[in-house]
Amino acid sequence: MTMTIQDVSQRSGLSGPTLRYYEEVGLIGPISRDEQSGHRRYGEQDLDALQALACLRAMGVGIEDMRTYQANRALGRAAAGEQRDLLQRHAVRVQEEIETLAVHLDYLRAKAALWDARDRQDAAAEAAAQRGVDAVVPKLWASIR
Known part of the structure; x- marks a missing residue:
């Protein structure tokens, strides 16, 4: 199932411009595009990542730490210690x-x-x-x- 930018904005609480910005700075994506219209089409994994970023943003976490968080998230258990330290620092x-x-x-x-x-x-x-x-x-x- 794919979602439009409006769908993802509503479900994540992030505005359309913020979603585009997060893609531009490499926090998410690249986001797939509809072949005919060229509009962004988000998947469930994209939404999961954006919901995590929305939570971090709400807690005042900056872009660089969000970038680190996303990179560590992709590494999984191999980056668990660094992920813990990043979150504890913000706590x-x-x-x-x-x-x-x-x-x-x-x-x-x-x-x-x-x-x-x-x-x-x-x-x-x-x-x-x-x-x-x-x-x-x-x-x-x-x-x-």
């Missing part, structure tokens, strides 16, 4: 991003509590909220440097 990056975002969330909540206390004209709650802001600011500065 560490994502974990660091999560930790940074948690600090940002703490700051936003602390500031919202401060402004809520001010809105309610609750001096005790405002003082407590200010202490919360003061406690998170050093972490915030460390996270944005």
